[in-house]
Amino acid sequence: MKFLITGGAGFIGSHLADELINGGHEVIVLDNLSTGRLENVSHLGKGRNFELVVGTILNENLVDKLIEKSDVIFHLAAAVGVELIVKKPLESLTTNIRGSEIVLEMTERYHKKILITSTSEIYGKNINGPLKEDDDRILGSPLKTRWSYSTAKAVDEMLAYVYWKQMQVPSIIVRLFNTVGPRQTGAYGMVLPRFVEQALKNEPITIYGSGKQSRCFIHVTDVVKTLVKLIGNQNAVGEVFNVGSQEEVTIEQLANEVIRITKSSSKLVYIPYEKAYEEGFEDMQRRVPDTNKINKLIGFKPAYSLKEIIEDIVKHRQ
Numbered sequence: 001m002k003f004l005i006t007g008g009a010g011f012i013g014s015h016l017a018d019e020l021i022n023g024g025h026e027v028i029v030l031d032n033l034s035t036g037r038l039e040n041v042s043h044l045g046k047g048r049n050f051e052l053v054v055g056t057i058l059n060e061n062l063v064d065k066l067i068e069k070s071d072v073i074f075h076l077a078a079a080v081g082v083e084l085i086v087k088k089p090l091e092s093l094t095t096n097i098r099g100s101e102i103v104l105e106m107t108e109r110y111h112k113k114i115l116i117t118s119t120s121e122i123y124g125k126n127i128n129g130p131l132k133e134d135d136d137r138i139l140g141s142p143l144k145t146r147w148s149y150s151t152a153k154a155v156d157e158m159l160a161y162v163y164w165k166q167m168q169v170p171s172i173i174v175r176l177f178n179t180v181g182p183r184q185t186g187a188y189g190m191v192l193p194r195f196v197e198q199a200l201k202n203e204p205i206t207i208y209g210s211g212k213q214s215r216c217f218i219h220v221t222d223v224v225k226t227l228v229k230l231i232g233n234q235n236a237v238g239e240v241f242n243v244g245s246q247e248e249v250t251i252e253q254l255a256n257e258v259i260r261i262t263k264s265s266s267k268l269v270y271i272p273y274e275k276a277y278e279e280g281f282e283d284m285q286r287r288v289p290d291t292n293k294i295n296k297l298i299g300f301k302p303a304y305s306l307k308e309i310i311e312d313i314v315k316h317r318q
């Protein structure tokens with residue numbers, strides 16, 4: 001099969017390209033290299049099975065052409081990471097709303113199958129847990145830039161769902177919870193690569209807020225294997241799935257675990273949210289997925305523990 005991966009030179013997209021090519025498929029990547037990197041896909045070369053197209057999902061003619069010649073679309077291209085969203089709110093909204101709309105429009109034109117990656121940010125400040133797919137979204141004011149990512153991704157979900165309901169475009173929505181692993185950069189506010197980088201340099205580890213907020217981290221290999229299983233499952237069409245680990249850890253515990261594994265002499269330093277992001281910044285205190293739905297469909301169980309994930313990131317950094 002020929003797969004188009006939008007955002008395929010990014011962290012998750014490049015691992016997905018590896019997984020598909022290893023499975024004997026052909027891959028076209030469309031990426032504007034804004035947060036993605038050539039090094040993430042350069043090992044795939046310019047062989048028969050791989051093509052990199054540097055361009056934007058906002059270019060309708062280009063997206064039209066690439067979707068026409070693909071069998072299946074993985075739509076991952078997005079402005080990602082709270083830090084980037086807060087710093088570049090307008091570009092982020094345009095990419096995440098208009099960009100996805102264009103990709104879905106062209107997918108409908110050629111009636112192809114599509115999987116889009118949404119996010120646990122959808123649930124906003126809902127601290128109930130584990131969060132189920134049909135749980136409520138609790139968001140702050142739309143004038144707090146931080147919620148624009150959640151809102152844009154919700155619009156993407158609605159569009160994908162409506163294209164399925166109204167036009168029978170076979171679409172699958174996946175809400176990823178914190179995904180980590182080799183090739184993820186800490187440059188746009190992602191917590192684990194930043195902690196590992198700081199620990200390896202024996203620099204202070206900077207914790208935003210109290211550090212008592214909790215998250216669950218899943219290895220990117222577990223994620224891409226799951227995405228490939230889902231796209232091949234007819235019962236996934238028209239559905240939304242949480243994908244994430246259920247190993248809950250506070251950010252403070254995460255920092256201490258990174259220090260232990262890297263044998264670092266780093267100390268913890270706490271930075272108020274207003275300083276790290278913007279005035280009035282709101283964070284979610286807890287984010288744990290309920291994964292029963294996906295487990296029932298494809299027998300989902302992440303293979304990597306948090307300790308193994310950190311060790312793998314360290315191994316690929318040194």
Ligand SMILES: NC(=O)c1ccc[n+]([C@@H]2O[C@H](COP(=O)([O-])OP(=O)(O)OC[C@H]3O[C@@H](n4cnc5c(N)ncnc54)[C@H](O)[C@@H]3O)[C@@H](O)[C@H]2O)c1
Binds near residue numbers: 037
């Ligand atoms: N990493 C996570 O923890 C996480 C969590 C939830 C959801 N997601 C979703 O997974 C997807 C991939 O995220 P990632 O973590 O690999 O981040 P990433 O930044 O590495 O990947 C996004 C890719 O999209 C590309 N891109 C951005 N704007 C583009 C445009 N206009 N045209 C073409 N390409 C463009 C970037 O260059 C980058 O390669 C995103 O949709 C993101 O919302 C990620």
